Amino acid sequence: MIKNRLLIFGGMLFFGHLSAQTVVASDQGLRNADPRLRRTETYQAYGVKSPTDSTAFLRATYDYPSPTERVDVNFQYDGEVWVPQSRFRYTFDALQRITAFNSETYDASTKQFVPQARQQTYPHGNTQQNDSLLSYNWSLTENKYVLTLKQTSTFNSKDQVKEINNTVSISGQIFRIKDVYSYDSNNNLTRTESFTYLGELAMKSSFTKYTYTNKLLSTSTTYTAIGNTDSIPQAQLTNRYNGLGLLEQTESFRWDFVSMTWSKSSSTIYGYDAAKRILFRETSVVNTGQPDQRSRAEFFYNKDGSAKYDVNYTFDTNAQAFKLDNKRFYFYDPVSSLRDLPTPFKPLILYPNPTRGPLYLKLQDKAQVQVFGSNGQMLQAIVLNPGQVLDLSSLPAGMYQVLAKEGTEFFGSKVFKQ
Missing domain, CATH: 2.40.128.720 (Lipocalin)
Known part of the structure; x- marks a missing residue:
């Protein structure tokens, strides 16, 4: 001890x-x-x-x-x-x-x-x-x-x-x-x-x-x-x-x-x-x-x-x-990438955009969220509840795509990290 x-x-x-x-x-x-x-x-x-x-x-x-x-x-x-x-x-x-x-x-x-x-x-x-x-x-x-x-x-x-x-x-x-x-x-x-x-x-x-x-x-x-x-x-x-x-x-x-x-x-x-x-x-x-x-x-x-x-x-x-x-x-877990799913995406409301790191997503329910770089590489994958923050602080400045699966619906939008 x-x-x-x-x-x-x-x-x-x-x-x-x-x-x-x-x-x-x-x-x-x-x-x-x-x-x-x-x-x-x-x-x-x-x-x-x-x-x-x-x-x-x-x-x-x-x-x-x-x-x-x-x-x-x-x-x-x-x-x-x-x-x-x-x-x-x-x-x-x-x-x-x-x-x-x-x-x-x-x-x-x-x-x-x-x-x-x-x-x-x-x-x-x-x-x-x-x-x-x-x-x-x-x-x-x-x-x-x-x-x-x-x-x-x-x-x-x-x-x-x-x-x-x-x-x-x-x-x-x-x-x-x-x-x-x-x-x-x-x-x-x-x-x-x-x-x-x-x-x-x-x-x-x-x-x-x-x-x-x-x-x-x-x-x-x-x-x-x-x-x-x-x-x-x-x-x-x-x-x-x-x-x-x-x-x-x-x-x-x-x-x-x-x-x-x-x-x-x-x-x-x-x-x-x-x-x-x-x-x-x-x-x-x-x-x-x-x-x-x-x-x-x-x-x-x-x-x-x-x-x-x-x-x-x-x-x-x-x-x-x-x-x-x-x-x-x-x-x-054998979870496929949201980007690979042949499903049309609805606009994902997120703010602030551009962001210095913290990013808020408008979610109604728990969602599977993935972040992709400009080269298509998945950089983050996380499950978020409404009100939780997606933190991009560890990523360098640039444009990223954020995709979310909420229930049976799919959402997507781009964000610029300062």
Whole structure:
């Protein structure tokens, strides 16, 4: 239990810094709001008995009790049956932001899921930030959820995070941490400062500086604070982008106190297709005195743009080549694309048009909604209830077609994303 609390505590300390990092999502299907995704299965140990055989390893299932809920269950194969391991429940708001999260672990002796942790978030306006966040761990001794983290945020007039305050409880002890954010005239985050409270006195513990090139994050450098005026370097991350503004390479460095210079700790390169979808990710981790630890992931897609399968490799230093480690396959409900149906469409009333992201559809009942790009590729698929918002914030500027099936009727219209 203490270990779990420390993990949550450590993760939340760097929560604010993560928002400034550039992240490439590898689990394309899992991050999608597409309710067709029903399960993924991972297989490993390819070629042990023959060049084509494999062993079942992991399975995850996805259920959607309502348009604002999702339940994920993880299984591990024991050689005969799939054994449950954990279950996660997500609740979303109209903007598809997570407002509640519950995690449970499987008790093999009782064959039931038992509580582990839960989290509640309270989003700030129409942004992706939170006004507050509460995290709880299940206490076996007290037989109830115990608050382990309370996080509150304040914002400036531009809805940018100005300060995040964390109150953390670990084994009955209370710790307070504060992160302060600074921005430049271009609204770029340039600095975060972390403080730890000793009583009512806030002592600076670390700070991170951010630099940008063409409005894209190029470096973030973290320092350990010594008093209020001195510091020593701790870690650095550099990003490089291709001509389309997509992340092409990241490199991580740690400060070497012997040579007093930056020493590379890892490097990751990314590749994309013409639709800006990630095709591969290759990572090298530096091991002092040993060959680098290398891994590679490749991603494949269906015609509608949804994830088809992922392939993961590890580098064999003896053979000097990548060796297949595992494959993960995605399985969907057999729902056809609305675009492929030979049915005339009625005009779909939607607003605002053009939009910067949130899009309201005039619906009378629950509807299956799909969004298509100018090349005919389906980019989003979601079930909406009347009054819910279709969020196009993740899409680049351009013209899109929105199709909806409401009962037996079909509607369609075009929208311009600014």
